[in-house]
Amino acid sequence: MMEKMIFGRYIPGDSFVHRLDPRSKLMFVFAFIVIVFLANNVMTYGLLLAFTAAVIFMSRIRLYFLINGLKPVILLMIFTFLLHILFTREGNIIVDLGFLKIYEEGLKQGIFISVRFLVLVFVTSILTLTTSPISITDGIETLLNPLKKIKLPVHELALMMSISLRFIPTLMDETDKIMKAQMARGSDLSAGPLKDRLKAIVPLLVPLFVSAFKRAEDLATAMEVRGYRGGEGRTRYRQLKWDSGDTLALLSLVVMAVVLVYFRN
Structure with a gap:
């Protein structure tokens, strides 16, 4: 299983996501981590899954490869789901086996937290899979440049x-x-x-x-x-270049955030 881990690996390619500026991808991931917490019902989590599927499709990274490389993380997600099933005791009882009672709220929260965890892992993995280490370094350094004023x-x-x-x-x-x-x-x-x-x-x-x-x-x-x-x-041999695709990627995230807020309970 170890040799199949994809954390930190880079897969060269020419997809739309590969061509994005590393700064826009970093900003996209950080903003996505925030807007994920806007989801709180079936509709909004469904939209998150659809949005994540679109990102994976545009990266041209095979879903099977992602799932296969993230098996340890998926096992952790399943464990989290089971914890909610076993220990959340709110709402109506939907399964009563005497020694085991599954509550409606426990099932719902288990599914929601698992989906949230899944989309976060997929999107952050796409960042490293489509961005070379040197590009990530340049992107982080450029974004943190204002902190140089305080001698960081x-x-x-x-x-x-x-x-x-x-x-x-x-x-x-x-x-x-x-x-x-x-x-x-x-x-x-x-x-x-x-x-x-x-x-x-x-x-x-x-x-x-x-x-x-x-x-x-x-x-x-x-x-x-x-x-x-x-x-x-x-100095840098490769200069970072912000393109219209980068602006479009961030705008899609803004639209997604607005839609999630609109469909919240």
């Missing part, structure tokens, strides 16, 4: 965020390799009591941390020998 190291912050995002799939791949190596030596992380499973994780974490620190050291050395000295005086 904007370039360094943007670079750290981009590197962290980029190293997620690398660490996932490394974890998968170590797990397979441990299994080849007779270690089993999926069997036995919980105590034994926790003990089996220790031989996995130690080489993973060693590998992560080694990669960080190699990256720091590579940046240093190439003359990296921070963002002061640096």
Whole structure:
């Protein structure tokens, strides 16, 4: 499962979403995270799902690929849904099995929270899948430029965020390799009591941390020998260009927010 994780991965392409300026995509995602909370009924959550489906379609990223790469997150979403089913006790009882009672409000809230979680994960994943790490760095740095006036190291912050995002799939791949190596030596992380499973994780974490620190050291050395000295005086080979498509993408989000407010209870 680890090698199929898509967090932090970039898939080159020429779709409408790929061609958008990274600044507009970042603004789109942050604004989308806010407007998701405007939904509060079946109609508004249905509109959110339709809007997210349109974004996925325009990115030309296969839905199967998204779902397959987000299996751990989807499992977490299912767990959240079950928690609402079991512990929310409001409204009418729709299922009564004696030991298990499912309330109308619990079912509704479980579905709503799961849909909210799903659309947030899909849209944020589309950002990383359609935007290269260097473009994300440039976009974040440009958006945070006004903070330079208060002496905030904007370039360094943007670079750290981009590197962290980029190293997620690398660490996932490394974890998968170590797990397979441990299994080849007779270690089993999926069997036995919980105590034994926790003990089996220790031989996995130690080489993973060693590998992560080694990669960080190699990256720091590579940046240093190439003359990296921070963002002061640096120029960009690729200049960011705001296009009409970027304006259209943000306007579609504004329209979506207005529609959600209109159809709220």
